[in-house]
Amino acid sequence: MTVPGPAAPALQIVGLNKYYGPLHVLRDVNLTVRRGEKIVVCGPSGSGKSTMIRCINRLEEHSSGTIIVLGTELNDDVGNIDEIRREVGMVFQHFNLFPHMTVLENCALAPMLVRKVPQAEAEAAARRYLEKVRIPEQAMKYPGQLSGGQQQRVAIARALCMRPEIMLFDEPTSALDPEMISEVLDVMVTLASEGMTMICVTHEMNFARRVADRILFMDRGEIVEEAVPDTFFTAAKNERTRQFLSQILKH
Amino acid sequence: MIPMLKNQKVRNTVQQVLFVGGLAGLVLCGILIARKNLAAQGMTAGFDFLWKSTGWDVNFSLLPASANDPYWWFFLIGILNTLFLGTTGLVLATVFGTIVGLARTSKNELANLLGRTYVDIFRNIPIILQLFFWFAIITHLPAPRAARGVAGFVLSSRGFYLPIPNVAAPAFVAAAFALIAAIALPIWLGRTSQLQRPFGERGTIQLAATAVALALAVVILLVGHASGTPFLDIPALQGLNLRGGLRVSPEFTALSIAMAIYGGSYIGEIVRGGFLSVGKGQVEAANALGLSGWQIFSLIRLPLAMRAMLPILTNQYVWLIKATTLGIAVGFTDFFMIVALAINHAGQTIESIGILMGGFLAINLSLAAIFNRINKAIALKGNQLRGQE
Numbered sequence: 001m002t003v004p005g006p007a008a009p010a011l012q013i014v015g016l017n018k019y020y021g022p023l024h025v026l027r028d029v030n031l032t033v034r035r036g037e038k039i040v041v042c043g044p045s046g047s048g049k050s051t052m053i054r055c056i057n058r059l060e061e062h063s064s065g066t067i068i069v070l071g072t073e074l075n076d077d078v079g080n081i082d083e084i085r086r087e088v089g090m091v092f093q094h095f096n097l098f099p100h101m102t103v104l105e106n107c108a109l110a111p112m113l114v115r116k117v118p119q120a121e122a123e124a125a126a127r128r129y130l131e132k133v134r135i136p137e138q139a140m141k142y143p144g145q146l147s148g149g150q151q152q153r154v155a156i157a158r159a160l161c162m163r164p165e166i167m168l169f170d171e172p173t174s175a176l177d178p179e180m181i182s183e184v185l186d187v188m189v190t191l192a193s194e195g196m197t198m199i200c201v202t203h204e205m206n207f208a209r210r211v212a213d214r215i216l217f218m219d220r221g222e223i224v225e226e227a228v229p230d231t232f233f234t235a236a237k238n239e240r241t242r243q244f245l246s247q248i249l250k251h
Numbered sequence: 252m253i254p255m256l257k258n259q260k261v262r263n264t265v266q267q268v269l270f271v272g273g274l275a276g277l278v279l280c281g282i283l284i285a286r287k288n289l290a291a292q293g294m295t296a297g298f299d300f301l302w303k304s305t306g307w308d309v310n311f312s313l314l315p316a317s318a319n320d321p322y323w324w325f326f327l328i329g330i331l332n333t334l335f336l337g338t339t340g341l342v343l344a345t346v347f348g349t350i351v352g353l354a355r356t357s358k359n360e361l362a363n364l365l366g367r368t369y370v371d372i373f374r375n376i377p378i379i380l381q382l383f384f385w386f387a388i389i390t391h392l393p394a395p396r397a398a399r400g401v402a403g404f405v406l407s408s409r410g411f412y413l414p415i416p417n418v419a420a421p422a423f424v425a426a427a428f429a430l431i432a433a434i435a436l437p438i439w440l441g442r443t444s445q446l447q448r449p450f451g452e453r454g455t456i457q458l459a460a461t462a463v464a465l466a467l468a469v470v471i472l473l474v475g476h477a478s479g480t481p482f483l484d485i486p487a488l489q490g491l492n493l494r495g496g497l498r499v500s501p502e503f504t505a506l507s508i509a510m511a512i513y514g515g516s517y518i519g520e521i522v523r524g525g526f527l528s529v530g531k532g533q534v535e536a537a538n539a540l541g542l543s544g545w546q547i548f549s550l551i552r553l554p555l556a557m558r559a560m561l562p563i564l565t566n567q568y569v570w571l572i573k574a575t576t577l578g579i580a581v582g583f584t585d586f587f588m589i590v591a592l593a594i595n596h597a598g599q600t601i602e603s604i605g606i607l608m609g610g611f612l613a614i615n616l617s618l619a620a621i622f623n624r625i626n627k628a629i630a631l632k633g634n635q636l637r638g639q640e
Contacts, residue, residue: 059535085541096532099631100554109550110540144633155536162540 008071010035010166010197011056016065018051018221025051027221029065035165038198040208043218044244049201052218053168056199057088070165086114089159093171095151097143103130103154104139107161115162122161129157133187149180153187160191167191169200203248209233217241285601300597301326307596309584311500322593329589330610336503336585337572337614340510344571347515352522366519373516379577381513386505386581395493403485405493411504412486415497422475426468433464502583506575514571521567525560526552558629565622569615586610 011033018026026048033039041049054060055067058074058081067074069084097106107126111117117125130136133153135146143151152172159167169188173181185207192198192211202208208215208229215232217225217240225232225241236242255261289296301323308318312328313335354366373381390408392398398407403414418426437457476482486496529552537547578585584592590607594600 057539059538082541082543085539088539090536090539092532092536094532096530096536098533098536098551099633099635100558100629110542113543113546113550114541142632144631144635146633158536158540 008068009033010037010070011199012066012068013052013056014066016052016055016067017063018048018055018060019063025221026055026062029221029223031216031223033166033197033199035197036195037213038192038211039200039214039216040212041199041201041216041218042203042205042208042244043216047218048221049218050170053090053170053199053201056166056168057085057090059090086162087165088168089162089164089166090168091152091155091159091170091172093174095143095148095155095175097151097155097158099143102140102142103135103146106143106154107158110158111161126157126161129160130154132160132190133157134183147180148176149183152176152180152184156184156187156191166197166199169198169202171201171203173202173204205233205245205249217244219244294598296599296602298599298602300593300599300602303597305593305596307592309589310582311503311584322597325589325593326586326606326610329584329586330614332578332584332589333572333575333586333610334614336506336510336575336578336583339507340514340571340575341568343507343511344514344518347511348518348522351515351519352526355519355523356526366523370516370519373512374520376513378509378513378574379580382505382509382577382580385508386501389501389505396488398493400486403483403496405486405496407493408501409493409498410501411499412493412496413499414483414485416472417477417480417482417484418472418475419477422471426471426475429464429468429471433461433468436460436464500583502578502581505581506578506583509577510571510574514567514574517567518564521560521563522556524563525556528559529555554629558626558631561622561626561629565619565626568618568622572615572618573611 009032011031013029013031016026016029017024029048029052031039041053043049051060055062056069056074062074070087072080072083074080074084097103098109101109104123104126107129108119108122111122111125112119127136127139130139133156135150135153135157138146138150138154143154146154156172172188173184176184181204185204188198188200188207189211198211200207200212212229215225215227215229216223217232217236217238219240225236225238227236232241233245236245256265286296302321304319304321305325306318309316309325309328309332311332313331314324314328316325316328351366351369354362355370357363389406389410392406392408395405395407395409398405400406400412403412405412416423437460440457440460473482484495484497486493486498488494533551533555534547537551542550575585576587579588579591582588586607590603594603597603
């Protein structure tokens with residue numbers, strides 16, 4: 001089943017189950033993501049979408065099933081976990097920047113420690129990525145001195161500095177003020193156009209329409225709908241999907 | 252005049268002048284009455300007694316002391332003793348507290364239980380009781396002639412004996428400075444931005460600095476070693492008592508243990524709180540970036556926890572310094588006990604207590620000032636509320 005090397009799909013999830021005690025939060029999830037594919041995951045809160053993408057880099061341990069990232073199986077093998085985490089970047093709802101380090105240090109830290117890149121090289125790369133997310137002038141500031149939108153863009157740059165193959169976005173715009181949402185989405189659109197493999201949990205439906213190759217709808221721990229954007233918005237098969245869409249597209 | 256009093260600024264100024272004036276009057280009255288009463292009893296107030304010799308001795312001193320020395324010299328010895336005991340107690344309490352705090356935040360159930368039991372027991376028994384307990388245990392240890400030592404370290408009813416290098420005092424002080432440098436250099440090197448090196452290499456440089464400083468300390472000790480004597484002065488039984496080595500008195504040992512264990516239970520809770528205050532999100536982000544457990548601990552969790560701990564730790568340290576005054580309970584000549592003896596012998600109660608209070612104020616205000624500066628220097632920049640859960 002495992003295809004090794006560069007031919008392997010970016011992500012294969014087979015029969016994934018996750019329990020929190022008696023609570024069954026992910027039910028038999030199956031998902032294959034090709035390299036370069038953009039997936040948007042949506043669904044009501046508590047439907048398991050965050051839990052699913054947090055399983056992909058072992059921030060949550062799955063109870064059963066198989067997760068293969070870039071040909072490497074995610075199991076209790078610490079070496080495999082480290083290898084996968086090096087190749088999978090993550091952006092969080094609450095940014096989670098390191099508040100005691102400058103923006104530049106936030107970005108250069110992991111490449112220096114994990115990839116053993118010399119400091120000068122890591123900082124040069126960090127500045128390039130900060131330019132890419134359009135805040136090169138904030139490099140020497142601390143996260144607490146930036147706006148939410150700027151912090152989230154730093155978080156994206158920080159993840160990109162590891163040169164990941166896959167980027168996971170866990171509701172990246174949910175904690176932002178409305179006027180800052182578009183500056184973050186713009187960066188994500190640029191990233192998508194450059195061919196990055198992306199899995200985004202988000203309720204930004206315009207973003208999904210514009211960028212996604214496939215949209216997944218999750219409810220009660222299951223993927224209940226999987227479709228290309230056109231079909232998803234106009235001809236959803238599942239009743240719960242249609243109800244959800246009518247609620248969030250009402251305004 | 253009356254309409255002017257309706258002005259808020261004028262009103263505030265008048266109130267403050269009246270308050271300060273009243274307070275000054277009260278203090279002045281107190282001083283005048285005291286002087287009159289003292290004069291009526293034939294006692295003279297003043298600090299002349301400081302230059303008289305004491306006629307009594309102290310049982311512990313870092314400086315040479317004899318009964319011929321004046322009071323001011325004894326007060327200085329007292330302050331040094333208090334500082335010495337305080338520093339020993341603070342360092343040991345911090346070590347104990349860190350271990351207990353980390354045990355309590357670890358995922359290991361047994362470590363957790365041990366940490367909790369420790370805190371529950373030692374935080375809830377008065378420190379003076381604990382002091383008597385440890386003092387009783389030490390004084391009931393076997394007498395020197397029956398005591399058994401390990402590698403020259405002997406615990407007996409006469410105190411704690413340990414081997415000490417046969418080294419002249421100046422070399423000893425120099426070596427102590429080299430040891431301090433061994434700790435301070437890597438911290439300074441870690442902070443300076445001149446060091447344009449990756450974290451890994453920076454660690455190597457820090458280790459090298461520590462190694463050089465430690466080697467220097469050893470060389471100083473070897474050079475300062477009095478020729479013709481063995482390098483280590485090991486305590487050995489001679490007649491009924493142990494000779495040689497360094498003897499730490501039962502009083503000092505009991506006080507250090509009590510301060511370390513009691514203080515450790517409070518500091519343990521502070522350390523635990525500090526680590527619990529570190530956002531889960533930061534640790535998750537570090538995990539997602541592929542940082543190792545040790546890297547996450549040393550670069551993310553510890554620095555953030557330190558910032559949360561430091562203000563409360565300052566409080567605890569100030570408190571522990573004041574606890575050195577328990578020395579009088581077991582007969583250790585700390586500042587408080589020396590002042591108490593001085594009052595008994597010289598009778599200058601008000602002046603002596605004034606000096607005692609001034610001394611403690613100076614020690615604790617300096618301690619708080621140092622910690623506040625560190626606190627300010629490492630404070631997180633900007634608004635920390637944004638983006639937090």
